[in-house]
Amino acid sequence: MMSNGTDKIEYVSYLEHQGKYSGLRSWIFATDHKRIALLYLYAIATFFFVGAILGLLMRFELIAPGETIMKPQTYNGIFTVHGVIMIFMVVIPGLSAVFGNFFLPILIGAKDVAFPKLNLFSWWIFIFGSILAVASQFLKSGPPDTGWTFYAPYSTTTGTSVIMATTAAFVLGFSSILTGLNFIVTVHRMRAPGMKFFNMPLFPWSIYATAWIQLLATPIVGITLLMLIAERLFGIGFFDPKLGGDPLLFQHLFWIYSHPAVYIMILPAMGVITEIIPTFCQKKVYGYKAIALSSLAIAGVGFLVWGHHMYTSGMSENARWFFSLLTFIVAVPSAIKVFNWISTMYKGSIDLKPPFLFALSFIFLFIIGGTTGLILGSVATNIQVHDTSFIVAHFHYIIFGGMGFAFFAAIHYWLPKMYGKMYNFKRANIAWGSLFIGFNLLYFPQFIIGIQGMPRRYFDYPPQFQWAQIISTIGGVILISGIILMVYNLIMGVRKGEIAPANPWNGSTLEWQIPSPPSLENFDEAPVVKENPYDYI
Amino acid sequence: MSEKGIHIEEHRDDEASKLGMWLFIFTELLLFGGLFLVYSIYRWQYPVNFHEASLELSVTIGVINTIVLLFSSMTIAMALTAIQKNNKKLALRLIAVTLLMALIFLINKYFEWGHKFEHGLYPGSDLMALLERGHLLYFSLYFFMTGLHALHIIVGMILLIIAYFKVKKDSVNSDRFVFLENGALYWHLVDLIWIFLFPLMYLIT
Amino acid sequence: MDHNKTHITEYKVLAKILLLLIFCTFLTISITSFNLAAFTVTIALLIAGVKGFLVLSYFMHLKYESLLLRILVGSIFLLFIIIVLITFIDYSFR
Structure with missing residues (x-):
């Protein structure tokens, strides 16, 4: 420490700290990683609501065969917008931008990320990209109707505002790259003195692995979208067969990014769960190194399996079995994690608090999502269920049941630290119950009718599928009311809840050693680094 | 600075800035990597067409531009050496030479493109629509790749102009030169991409 | 430092x-x-x-940088080469 650190600084939380600006400007120009995290949280929560409402509208359209509340073209627009918002604006930034920003520096004992100004800049780019994405819905040419995948050649020929939407995705990707860059440098350069890589808690490990994917995969989709835009603007023929191109190449390039992007979504979620389970079992995490390295393994192998999205697109026979093989390999590190979570619980003193309930349901839903993923990974079964609602159910189990529930778990786990207030447990439990029931009611029937042949992205269907669609819609209503109750409970907790102690769950990682909410510099004295971050007696 | 580096007011970590720049260079490499992937697939599918179309390009201009860029890459590396040796005057001159080389590269490129445009060969033109698929793809890639590369040249020039004024104002000096170092790294990246672009675009047999 | x-x-x-x-x-x-x-x-x-x-x-100046950075740069090129090769598994057998 330098000489100016000798006189004791009085504790002021980051929420009350007075900087250069005051009022709203002290937030939107803040370079403090904790304030930026909250900025992301509010933005992402808003977009999540918009996306969820659009999803609910689709559910109401599907409650009966034929046209119920919207025209087919409106439906095409709505599922595209739902996808673009949920993927690019909610789940990809989601956990890493909110909780990564807030807790990565704290968990490794740093006072901020490596480049605080760049961090703020990423948030502004994110907002700019989001405005573009939302604006694309209101242009005169109509909302894009390509689905979030923007497959060529339809996306190069349709009259809807694809350019605006792809520009938005490009800009959002840039924000994602800068966040990833920032986190990698933070992990390399900002760890507390004495903390080695294998002394880090496991959430930073997963954020680190995610950051590499963000950094290395996003440029590929960036260039792909630029090529798409150039093709539309100047008639440069990369993908349109009429102009000499190969539409399958677009799919290759798109999935070279977008498959690793799935791991951008799920890896931080796994990291959150890995933090929560030892805390609520009061037990050292089982197989620390296996979990840490499996994050990197998922990130690495995840780069090489993109072709399993393209089994029916006309790829060569050899490419199909090759991608199928790799896909099965990537299931191994995921399974290692699940095994380690369960083993951590074994003989632990389990405490069923709301964050742990969400974590448990994460494991349950992730196992369903993961094992149905193997059905899709093997070529023969994939061809049967490709582009059916089976796929829809599968990726919602991973993205919503996985990443979404992990997000809810994280907010229930860390809210007392972020705001210094506690929410109501009873309401949180009821909200969790209706989320869990609603979620399964909504998506499980889609597996069944998917196998029977219900196509995805259709606004109409034969009457024999109606029973499942009705159950799904009911589930959707239960789910959304659960979300509303949960958000209400959290907001009430922040505004009127009891004051939370510094360590309400008796956690052992660094964030629980500092006051709630943390001060601007996080650590007023140098943190004590433990050999194993999950050191319970 | 102390080894622990816990500073409240001024936090400075040149290693971190440099690592950040390298990571950014990785993203740029993969950005162009996507294009090289597209290139390699279409070249593999239409080898003869690619050869024929490449004859339209002047190897002489390509060689001149290659040497210009390599030379500029050396001068900017020398500028860094100069600043590290506390020779401000030489550093300024070398950055200026680098910028001049960049300008020459762009002017060359302008004439090269202009020549094609005069013959009606530009994206979306009537002539392009009449070409065979392989030719069309070659020229599409040619314009897109060299265009994107030229855009990077312009970005690099802006960075170097800022570096020039920073050296002039002494905010980049022999003790803190990480801005110039990063600007130079970016410039070498532009050179590096051209090293691969040149044989793949101009020398196809 | x-x-x-x-x-x-x-x-x-x-x-x-x-x-x-x-x-x-x-x-x-x-x-x-x-x-x-x-x-x-x-x-x-x-x-x-x-x-x-x-x-x-x-x-x-990579020759004089840390081993970590050199490994990273190497792996970027390796990753790119692997991606190209895998893509060609599709194209060369079609």
Whole structure:
């Protein structure tokens, strides 16, 4: 420490700290990683609501065969917008931008990320990209109707505002790259003195692995979208067969990014769960190194399996079995994690608090999502269920049941630290119950009718599928009311809840050693680094 | 600075800035990597067409531009050496030479493109629509790749102009030169991409 | 912090590297003027690889950087090559 650190600084939380600006400007120009995290949280929560409402509208359209509340073209627009918002604006930034920003520096004992100004800049780019994405819905040419995948050649020929939407995705990707860059440098350069890589808690490990994917995969989709835009603007023929191109190449390039992007979504979620389970079992995490390295393994192998999205697109026979093989390999590190979570619980003193309930349901839903993923990974079964609602159910189990529930778990786990207030447990439990029931009611029937042949992205269907669609819609209503109750409970907790102690769950990682909410510099004295971050007696 | 580096007011970590720049260079490499992937697939599918179309390009201009860029890459590396040796005057001159080389590269490129445009060969033109698929793809890639590369040249020039004024104002000096170092790294990246672009675009047999 | 201990590359070394790079450029041109079928592109890319290696190690000072950074740069190129190869598993068997 330098000489100016000798006189004791009085504790002021980051929420009350007075900087250069005051009022709203002290937030939107803040370079403090904790304030930026909250900025992301509010933005992402808003977009999540918009996306969820659009999803609910689709559910109401599907409650009966034929046209119920919207025209087919409106439906095409709505599922595209739902996808673009949920993927690019909610789940990809989601956990890493909110909780990564807030807790990565704290968990490794740093006072901020490596480049605080760049961090703020990423948030502004994110907002700019989001405005573009939302604006694309209101242009005169109509909302894009390509689905979030923007497959060529339809996306190069349709009259809807694809350019605006792809520009938005490009800009959002840039924000994602800068966040990833920032986190990698933070992990390399900002760890507390004495903390080695294998002394880090496991959430930073997963954020680190995610950051590499963000950094290395996003440029590929960036260039792909630029090529798409150039093709539309100047008639440069990369993908349109009429102009000499190969539409399958677009799919290759798109999935070279977008498959690793799935791991951008799920890896931080796994990291959150890995933090929560030892805390609520009061037990050292089982197989620390296996979990840490499996994050990197998922990130690495995840780069090489993109072709399993393209089994029916006309790829060569050899490419199909090759991608199928790799896909099965990537299931191994995921399974290692699940095994380690369960083993951590074994003989632990389990405490069923709301964050742990969400974590448990994460494991349950992730196992369903993961094992149905193997059905899709093997070529023969994939061809049967490709582009059916089976796929829809599968990726919602991973993205919503996985990443979404992990997000809810994280907010229930860390809210007392972020705001210094506690929410109501009873309401949180009821909200969790209706989320869990609603979620399964909504998506499980889609597996069944998917196998029977219900196509995805259709606004109409034969009457024999109606029973499942009705159950799904009911589930959707239960789910959304659960979300509303949960958000209400959290907001009430922040505004009127009891004051939370510094360590309400008796956690052992660094964030629980500092006051709630943390001060601007996080650590007023140098943190004590433990050999194993999950050191319970 | 102390080894622990816990500073409240001024936090400075040149290693971190440099690592950040390298990571950014990785993203740029993969950005162009996507294009090289597209290139390699279409070249593999239409080898003869690619050869024929490449004859339209002047190897002489390509060689001149290659040497210009390599030379500029050396001068900017020398500028860094100069600043590290506390020779401000030489550093300024070398950055200026680098910028001049960049300008020459762009002017060359302008004439090269202009020549094609005069013959009606530009994206979306009537002539392009009449070409065979392989030719069309070659020229599409040619314009897109060299265009994107030229855009990077312009970005690099802006960075170097800022570096020039920073050296002039002494905010980049022999003790803190990480801005110039990063600007130079970016410039070498532009050179590096051209090293691969040149044989793949101009020398196809 | 070791920002005073950085390696300074001498002017002479840089100039030599430039000469080597220009030599490689002309070597590529003379080799690609013969038609060696598939070998030409391989040789051209190999020479480009050598040039890239020179730029990376001397102009970009990678030779004097930490082992970590060198491994990272290497793995980026490796990742790209693997992605290209996997894509060709599809295209070459279609």
